[in-house]
Amino acid sequence: MNTDTVNDLKAKVAKLEEKVKIYEKIISSITPGSFFSENYLNLINKHSLSFNRTEFQDEITTTFSSFMLKNKEILQTIFDAIPHHILFIDPKGIIQFYNEQCARDFKVNIDEYVGKHIRELLRIEDKEIALLNTLYSGKEIYHHEILNKNYGIVNTRIIRDMNNQIESVIGIFHFLNDARDSEKLAISGRIAAGIAHEVRNPLTTVRGYLQFVQDEAPERIKQLFNDLLIPELDRANGIITDFLSITKNAPYKPEPVCLNDFLLNYIKQLFFSETVINNVDIRYNLSEELHKYKVFFDRNQLVQVFLNLFHNSLDAKKDGNLLITIETHVIDDEIVIIFKDNGCGIPRTVLPFIFDAFYSTKDEGTGLGLSLTKKLIQNHGGFITAASSCNGTEFTISLPINHDNKK
Numbered sequence: 376m377n378t379d380t381v382n383d384l385k386a387k388v389a390k391l392e393e394k395v396k397i398y399e400k401i402i403s404s405i406t407p408g409s410f411f412s413e414n415y416l417n418l419i420n421k422h423s424l425s426f427n428r429t430e431f432q433d434e435i436t437t438t439f440s441s442f443m444l445k446n447k448e449i450l451q452t453i454f455d456a457i458p459h460h461i462l463f464i465d466p467k468g469i470i471q472f473y474n475e476q477c478a479r480d481f482k483v484n485i486d487e488y489v490g491k492h493i494r495e496l497l498r499i500e501d502k503e504i505a506l507l508n509t510l511y512s513g514k515e516i517y518h519h520e521i522l523n524k525n526y527g528i529v530n531t532r533i534i535r536d537m538n539n540q541i542e543s544v545i546g547i548f549h550f551l552n553d554a555r556d557s558e559k560l561a562i563s564g565r566i567a568a569g570i571a572h573e574v575r576n577p578l579t580t581v582r583g584y585l586q587f588v589q590d591e592a593p594e595r596i597k598q599l600f601n602d603l604l605i606p607e608l609d610r611a612n613g614i615i616t617d618f619l620s621i622t623k624n625a626p627y628k629p630e631p632v633c634l635n636d637f638l639l640n641y642i643k644q645l646f647f648s649e650t651v652i653n654n655v656d657i658r659y660n661l662s663e664e665l666h667k668y669k670v671f672f673d674r675n676q677l678v679q680v681f682l683n684l685f686h687n688s689l690d691a692k693k694d695g696n697l698l699i700t701i702e703t704h705v706i707d708d709e710i711v712i713i714f715k716d717n718g719c720g721i722p723r724t725v726l727p728f729i730f731d732a733f734y735s736t737k738d739e740g741t742g743l744g745l746s747l748t749k750k751l752i753q754n755h756g757g758f759i760t761a762a763s764s765c766n767g768t769e770f771t772i773s774l775p776i777n778h779d780n781k782k
Contacts, residue, residue, distance in 0.1 A: 460548035464506050466541050468492050480550050482758060482773075497525065505529045506546040513541070527551040574615060582608045629755060631669040631777055632677065634703055634710060635661045642681050642701075653689060653697065660702040670710055671777040676751045683744040684714045684770055691718025691768060708776055709757075715769035726763055 454461045455475040463471040470488050473496075478485045481496060488496045493504055501507050505516050509531040516531040528549040536542040582605060589600045638659060650657055688699050702713040721729060730749045752759050757774035 460546070460550055462493070462506065462546045462548070463543050464493050464510065464546075465543060466510065468494070468501075468507055468510065470496065471543060476550075477548075482760070499525070505531055505548075506544050509533065509546075510541065510544045521548075525550065574611070578608050578612050578615075582612075629671045629673050632672050632674060633666065633669050634712070635665050637674075637677065638701060638703070642678070645678070645682075646685060649685070649689075653692070654695075655689070655692075655697045655699060657699045657701065660700060662703050662705055664705045665703050665710060668705060668710060669777045670755075670774045672755050672774070676755075680748050680751055680772075681714075683748045687744060688714075688716040688718055688768070691716060691720065693717075693719050705776070706773075709773045710776055712772040712774070713769060714772070715767060717767040720765045721761070721763040721768055723763075726761060729761060730759070 451474075454472075457474065458476055460474070460477040460480065462473040462477055465471055470491055470493055472489065473485075475485060478487075483496070493506060494501055497504055505519065505521065508514075509516055513533070515533055516529060519529050521527050521529050525548075528551070530547045532545045532547075533541055534543040534545065585600050585605055585608075589597050592600065638661065643657070643659070646655075646657060649655065685699070688697060691697075698717045700713070700715050702715075704711040704713070729745050731746060749759050752772055752774070755774060757772060759770060759772045762769045762771075
């Protein structure tokens with residue numbers, strides 16, 4: 376090997392060593408919240424005579440992209456193990472990634488909303504989305520309490536590219552809806568216990584005496600007992616029962632239920648008298664495929680679910696006949712029930728709160744019917760959602776298929 380070749384190699388090695396030193400300086404300048412700190416440009420400019428700046432930027436970008444690609448599965452595993460929502464969006468607000476906890480709480484598949492705008496997943500106005508606020512303002516959010524329908528604590532961080540432009544915004548959201556609901560139910564339980572003890576026994580006593588003396592009372596007073604006093608006592612007792620049902624994990628006995636048969640042979644007959652009295656038309660659009668499957672549900676509680684939804688529709692009845700449609704479908708590994716009406720609908724401002732205990736817009740409502748319905752469905756491994764407009768309301772119930780009792 377001649378001297379020129381040796382000197383040339385030494386020069387290349389020296390240049391590479393200089394690059395390594397510069398890389399180390401840049402890496403050490405990276406700060407939390409930004410992939411590259413604002414000081415990195417100064418470092419590049421300072422050493423711009425040592426190497427081609429564009430070449431350097433391309434090399435860093437390529438190296439970082441290669442690292443992310445190779446470690447995607449590892450990062451996915453780490454993020455999926457975190458019990459909070461983790462979500463990445465690009466500078467246009469398009470979702471790049473979200474973890475398993477996020478998918479689970481929003482009841483979506485892990486990649487279903489990747490490539491879509493974040494508003495499509497959150498279903499709230501842009502001004503209420505913390506990640507978009509950070510994207511537009513360039514200001515990261517630290518431990519901010521969110522008070523909309525997705526209650527919780529949010530943090531956002533910014534990832535910047537080699538030109539100090541926003542490449543991604545990361546949102547970490549501590550979802551507290553379940554904790555809030557649990558706290559409400561705990562408070563409800565204490566209230567219910569007190570009401571049951573202090574009120575139920577006197578109600579039973581008064582009702583018993585009313586029944587005892589009504590035989591000796593004048594006909595007009597008898598009618599008053601039967602039409603008003605005793606029914607009102609029963610209604611008060613029923614409110615107490617609802618309190619106890621929603622605040623306690625009452626024992627239930629799940630059994631295999633063929634949903635189509637249950638709807639046609641039991642629910643249809645149960646609703647018959649009220650549909651005639653209240654001018655209600657119920658249509659059943661039931662999937663033939665569903666005859667092959669069963670759900671695992673306590674029959675009495677399943678009746679309660681449909682009664683609550685039915686009475687909710689009655690309360691929304693407009694002038695003329697009320698039309699209720701009950702549909703069943705098999706989607707993937709779940710049985711889906713759609714219960715919809717053509718009533719007056721639920722206002723947009725009210726809709727996020729309809730499953731909250733004690734939330735009611737009716738003068739005589741307790742705010743427990745839909746809350747109890749949600750709890751009964753959740754106790755059986757399912758979930759319920761609602762959508763509404765001025766043309767009516769639609770409830771969607773998803774329940775796991777009971778494969779062990781497939782026909």
